[in-house]
Amino acid sequence: MMKMKTVLLVVVMGLLMSLLTAGLVVVGNAWMKSATEGGANPFATLFSKKEVPLVVGYVEQKNMMITLKGNGDRERYLMLDLAFVTHSEREAAQTELDMPKLKFLVVEMFSGMQYASARLMTVEEIRMQMMSRFQSAYAQHLPFQDVLIAKMVYQ
Known part of the structure; x- marks a missing residue:
């Protein structure tokens, strides 16, 4: 009886070892095949953190007219189309x-500015000044990530 249990245990252990060896051969072949084809290692990506694609949205503010000081009594105008860059629906709704408030901050930036001074500024300088004003007005957190100047027309 004891001999029969020992033989049965040896046979079961042999079958388990055979199954384990067969499984490892299949996994090794898959690994080697992906490595020779230049693909990503399927086993390394199994445990890697999946990246969530970044969603980019835009909240547009079109035809924003701003009065600039001209020479003498003549008024000059600046028309801007702005696009506020957001990364979620929540940010877009908050923007x-x-x-x-954002319109006010832009108008405040240009209020009192001479037309000639505004014309000398580059688009990037204007954008950086806007972002600086927005960041100081929103001490905790901006409701958007960036502002883009889509159109700028002087009159």
């Missing part, structure tokens, strides 16, 4: 809600 929409804050649009009156």
